[in-house]
Amino acid sequence: MCDSCGCNITPGNEHLVRAEGKQAISVLQSLMSENDRQALHNRQHFDQHGVLAINLMSSPGSGKTALLEATIEALQDDLRIAVIEGDLETENDAQRIRAKGIPAIQITTGTACHLDAHMVHDALHQLKLADLDIVFIENVGNLVCPASFDLGQHRNITLLSVPEGDDKPAKYPVMFRAADLMLLSKTDLLPVLDDFDCQRAEDYLRKLASTADVLTVSSKTGQGLETWLDWLTNEIKAHHNRLQNGQSLRPAIQPDGARLHKMHPSASQGRSLLLR
Amino acid sequence: MLWQMYRMHELSVCQSMLRQVQELAFENHARTITAINLQIGPLSGVEPQLMNQAFPIASRDSIAANATLVIETMPIRVHCDACNTDSDATMNDLSCRACGNTLTQLIGGDEILLTDIELER
Numbered sequence: 001m002c003d004s005c006g007c008n009i010t011p012g013n014e015h016l017v018r019a020e021g022k023q024a025i026s027v028l029q030s031l032m033s034e035n036d037r038q039a040l041h042n043r044q045h046f047d048q049h050g051v052l053a054i055n056l057m058s059s060p061g062s063g064k065t066a067l068l069e070a071t072i073e074a075l076q077d078d079l080r081i082a083v084i085e086g087d088l089e090t091e092n093d094a095q096r097i098r099a100k101g102i103p104a105i106q107i108t109t110g111t112a113c114h115l116d117a118h119m120v121h122d123a124l125h126q127l128k129l130a131d132l133d134i135v136f137i138e139n140v141g142n143l144v145c146p147a148s149f150d151l152g153q154h155r156n157i158t159l160l161s162v163p164e165g166d167d168k169p170a171k172y173p174v175m176f177r178a179a180d181l182m183l184l185s186k187t188d189l190l191p192v193l194d195d196f197d198c199q200r201a202e203d204y205l206r207k208l209a210s211t212a213d214v215l216t217v218s219s220k221t222g223q224g225l226e227t228w229l230d231w232l233t234n235e236i237k238a239h240h241n242r243l244q245n246g247q248s249l250r251p252a253i254q255p256d257g258a259r260l261h262k263m264h265p266s267a268s269q270g271r272s273l274l275l276r
Numbered sequence: 277m278l279w280q281m282y283r284m285h286e287l288s289v290c291q292s293m294l295r296q297v298q299e300l301a302f303e304n305h306a307r308t309i310t311a312i313n314l315q316i317g318p319l320s321g322v323e324p325q326l327m328n329q330a331f332p333i334a335s336r337d338s339i340a341a342n343a344t345l346v347i348e349t350m351p352i353r354v355h356c357d358a359c360n361t362d363s364d365a366t367m368n369d370l371s372c373r374a375c376g377n378t379l380t381q382l383i384g385g386d387e388i389l390l391t392d393i394e395l396e397r
Contacts (some may be wrong), residue, residue, distance in 0.1 A: 021396055021397070022310055022394050022395070022396055023304070023306075023394070023395055023396070023397065024392055024393070024394050025300060025304055025392055025393050025394075025395065026391070026392045027296075027300065027390045027391060027392050027393060028389060028390075028391055028392075029296060029389070029390050030388055030389060030390070031289055031292060031293050031296070031314070031322070031388045031389065031390055032289075032292075032388055033296065034292045034295060034296065035292065111284055112284070112288065113284065113285050114285070116288075144285075144321070145285045145321060147321060148320065148321035148322065148388075169368070170368040171368075173319065173367045173368045174319055174320075174321045177319065204368070206378050207368060207369050207370065207371060207378060208368060208370055209354065209370040209371070209378055209379060209380045209381070209382065211379065
């Protein structure tokens with residue numbers, strides 16, 4: 001075969017065609033593959049110990065920490081809980097959790113606008129997973145970046161508080177598409193902010209082809225808290241069943257990397273439990 | 277301040293990309309990288325324009341310092357099982373344009389792929 005007329009180039013080696021000393025290499029790898037590898041490792045850690053990991057995301061000030069405080073108060077006698085806190089600065093949130101008698105690891109990111117799998121891995125190793133049932137990861141308050149980073153969690157919960165307005169799912173589609181549960185918080189303010197329509201918020205979410213559950217809650221008054229706690233305990237039970245069948249779970253959003261590895265999120269029907 | 281924070285986001289994605297490229301360069305005995313080709317969809321959470329801004333900063337003094345970054349932006353496409361159609365969609369409306377069903381599957385638009393690189397030995 002000669003090297004000058006191109007007859008030795010086949011469909012199999014076409015992608016390695018040489019031109020002026022340059023060589024093209026086909027890659028087809030996710031830009032997130034480094035993070036995804038670490039996330040998979042984290043997920044395996046959680047699964048080895050039967051721990052359910054939940055990633056809580058929202059704008060700053062939507063009530064993530066308050067929700068955790070109310071949840072801990074209600075469940076700490078029945079469940080062994082730990083929290084990984086993410087903030088740019090301060091230990092404020094971890095201190096609030098520790099005040100409830102629950103272990104909390106604070107990650108201060110400095111300038112990073114989201115948590116990633118490497119940061120969570122370091123925090124994980126400060127926890128005794130064998131002594132835990134559930135780990136909450138309270139992500140950096142930010143509706144833009146956190147959703148793109150798999151941390152090794154099993155479920156994503158996105159909070160949307162009443163003062164923020166009901167059109168946020170339309171304005172921040174990446175974040176809301178990533179949710180397994182959209183939790184409408186600070187519902188005690190609905191009488192005062194009467195232009196917030198819970199159904200409209202859910203409609204915007206559904207237009208993102210989301211089958212996420214939708215609940216409402218007020219950590220202050222306790223509205224919706226029972227339903228939220230039921231959701232949580234059902235998730236723990238469901239996860240134990242999955243683990244017994246040798247399966248794990250990824251959150252709703254399934255990025256390219258996951259598709260390439262053929263991992264399947266579990267099917268959910270998008271229950272809406274809005275009080276009308 | 278907020279803008280700077282979000283450019284930092286693309287900067288960390290760029291740095292991760294360059295580590296992948298560095299590994300590939302090493303495996304292929306490359307002297308230099310001349311091009312890096314990406315496919316980025318709008319639903320990936322990564323902004324191509326900000327990647328272009330972050331790239332010179334992230335790649336300085338690296339093997340890809342003189343590389344051209346080429347980003348193909350991918351269309352948002354959905355598949356509808358109800359009427360078996362594929363249609364173009366938008367960021368905040370992923371409903372099927374043929375029948376209106378909102379329970380579609382995303383088949384394009386969230387890509388965040390390093391497709392190929394060009395190198396010189």
